[in-house]
Amino acid sequence: MQIYKETLDIINRYSKKPEPFEPGEKTFWDDPHISRSMLEAHLSQNHDAASRKVETIDRTIDNLFKAGALKPGMRLLDLGCGPGLYAQRLAMAGMEVVGVDISEHSIGYARAAAEELNLPVEYHCVNFFDLEFQNEFDAVIQVYGELNTFPEALLVQLLAAVKKALKKDGVFIFDVSTRKLRTQNKIQNNWYYSDQGFWRPGRHLVLEMCFDYPDRDLWLNQYIIIDESGCKVYRNWFHDYSLEAVKELLSKAGFKLKTVWNDLTGSVYTGDGEWIAVIAQKNS
């Protein structure tokens, strides 16, 4: 029957290892249903899938203040702020905070939370690649491995925008995952049926696959979603980092490495962690 032939053709096409960073659906952060599911995932305290748990976020902020990287009165840009879990805490600690995210649902939640707490956080629903800030911030933060997800050409663009947004001597604080995290947290080839779930509000089939590109420290988690309207493929690309690769990236982008930890809560750097957390300073 034609329907089975077409389905198998599609699955056959997506079973082949794609070229590095070959995109799937344009983006899923701003899909109405998926971004609602994502917001739930950000807020869940049962897992760390989209944001870290509140207890870790509090320890992260404590660490950044204790290390002197952040201070009350500083102006800070939170890139990919999601529902504002960091932004609202940083504002409570006396910083002037601007949060940027592409997800309308997350920004809507963040704005409502700031209003309820009477916090003057400025939130913008905007793509990182359309940023136009210039010499405005003492610090930019980008938390939870967002830098892992872009191909080099976009990274160059993003880091140039961060540099431009920072004042002289401003700092860029971020974390990136290492190969260790990827090989521990990988999805296996797997499938499941759901009446409603993360990907779709109605019944659908999920086919999960992963592809490894070990010589490039690159990894793909791929999700083929089949519902009554057809078949779509979503791709999460992760380019993992070593400290050497982080240093090279920063030096090319005009930053110097100031501090390195195993994670943003300030765990001592050991060289074999799942994350590398960095404070980098804009070269003058």
Ligand SMILES: C[S@@+](CC[C@H](N)C(=O)[O-])C[C@H]1O[C@@H](n2cnc3c(N)ncnc32)[C@H](O)[C@@H]1O
């Ligand atoms: C892994 S989440 C981390 C969220 C937040 N930093 C946290 O740790 O709670 C990445 C965030 O980046 C946002 N994002 C992804 N691509 C983006 C883009 N091109 N422009 C703006 N925001 C983007 C997503 O909507 C999401 O909220």
